[in-house]
Amino acid sequence: MTTAVVGTAGIAVRGLGKRYGKSVALEDCTFDLPEGRVAALVGANGAGKTTLLTVLSGLLRPDAGEFALRPDERVAFVSQEKPVYKHFTPKEMLRLGARLNLVWDQARAEAWLKRFDVPLDRRCGKLSGGQRTQVALAVAIGSRPTLLLLDEPLADLDPLARTEVTRELLAEVADSGTTVVLSTHIVTELAGVADHLLLLAHGKLLAGGDLDELLAAHVMVVGPRADEPPVEGEVLWDRHLDGQSLFLVKTPSTPAVSAPWVVRPVTLEDYVLAQLSITRKGDSA
């Protein structure tokens, strides 16, 4: 096993694997993530998202494969537990961030906390779960990372905060060219934010790549109850409900259908839900 650190634009991951005893958490994971992209890392519970992020953060050694980062990469990782010292106030957490990081942008970190109305002088142990998440994000943002790894950052945020956090993250990327990998179960809020998808199932990368290209290669075909859709292409998933059938079809171009059949573009949510339901059935796409 080697963890290569060589000159590259973005992240190059090759054959990455990690086991916990006999349990395989990550297997033969290979992908490239270009610099400055926002990647949504999705998959069912136990798919290996946290393991992948922890390996990429350098905190966990893979036992197979390798990954390459830029030589000057500054990696910030906000883990699922959003670790903040409960006896520290947000202001003290930022002071700690300033001491622990070679590069530190106090104004940026403070602006994040103010933006989300986090009380600066209340101990973190007395903040809400969502406010603690904002403190952890502010420390990460303050370190001006070139690679930002976020493990379910949206999970304990209210719906408005989720939208604002994703919007702010996007602004952050636009400003600084940071590459972001963000694991989440809340795919609806990633539309217009993520431009790359990494979809894990049982530790393996089931689908990955540019989101627009991936979605454009599929269509949703809707019509009356039928065993097959009236189009060419590979049917990846189907659902039949109340006399109506829905098919996710992989096809290089938008097929023409006659009424009452309809072809519509595939959304990120359609695609992810279909893939998750395929993997839950134990099939492979």
Ligand SMILES: Nc1ncnc2c1ncn2[C@@H]1O[C@H](COP(=O)(O)OP(=O)(O)OP(=O)(O)O)[C@@H](O)[C@H]1O
């Ligand atoms: N410390 C550990 N010891 C043993 N098995 C582990 C350990 N950490 C994770 N696993 C197992 O590895 C697999 C991947 O776990 P991981 O936490 O990476 O999944 P995840 O996709 O992040 O899940 P979730 O969406 O539930 O957070 C699971 O089967 C899990 O039970």
